[in-house]
Amino acid sequence: MATDYPSTLPVPQTETVTPFERAQLSNADRPREARALSTDRLATVRATWPPLSPAEAAIFEEWWRVQIYQGGAWFNAAWPLPQGTVEAVFRFIQQPRWRFVPGGRWRIEAVMELRGRTQPVIDGSGGSGREIAWFDPINDPVTGALLHSNSGTGVCDSFAPSPVLTLFAGLIGWVGETLSWSLIWDSVEDASPIIAGAFDNYVQIDWVAVDGSTFPVSPASIGSLIVTTTVDGTPIAVGQRLIAVTTPPTGDYPDIAWGPE
DSSP, X not given: OOEEOOTTSOOOEEEXXXXXXXXXXXXXXXXXXXXXXXXXXXXXXXXXXXXXXXXXHHHXXXXXXXXXXXXXXXXXEEEEETTEEEEEEEEESSOOEEEEETTTEEEEEEEEEEESSOOOXXXXXXXXXXXXXXXXSTTOTTTOEEOTTOXXXXXXXXXXXXXXXXXXXXXXXXXXXXXXXXXXXXXXXXXXXXXXXXXXXXXEEEOOBTTSOOSSOOSBOOEEEEEEEEETTEEOOTTSSEEEEEEOOSSSSOEEEEEEX
């Protein structure tokens, strides 16, 4: 499941930065052969928005920060590409770059990952119709509530006041099924968070420092984490998983946001 790009915002101009190879080719000293690696459109693109009014800039900032978890979640958009205006799925690779331009407007530039067709926005299910969720509060797996829509924000550093360094997620309505949790980490170079323990219906995830050390967590790893599991061997559906994202500090410490994928 992916959210949609706001229809109230203008469409950016895009250009392909790096197309991905979609076939594996044989060695040059053999007859030319190829094996398909992906039938999807995959590329890195650069997007440049036309100057946004203050109201449009506010809509963009709230959508980026809240709806797609500071750029860590995929979103649907029909933007001009070399093959025409097509529906595709995008995700920010870097934080958008903001520039104030004459006329009291904002110009935004960003580099994003492009993946083929759009994902359905309506809710789906997987894992034999089961759902996973972050606990609310995020650090309380005993009395915390499990709702798939749970989300939140905080700071991620051992020296910050009330840091969020340990996150708990669980299966809603667990009745003794066997769960196998796993993490998918996307970062430029920082170490991945770790599964510190799995207990019946829930899992404990510990954030780490950029070098992988667990204490002190400072500076914290920056990247995007997807949390998923199998339920008696059946995986949770893509779009129904969980996501947590850390971003470089806008103040003293890195920010962290979490919610459904």
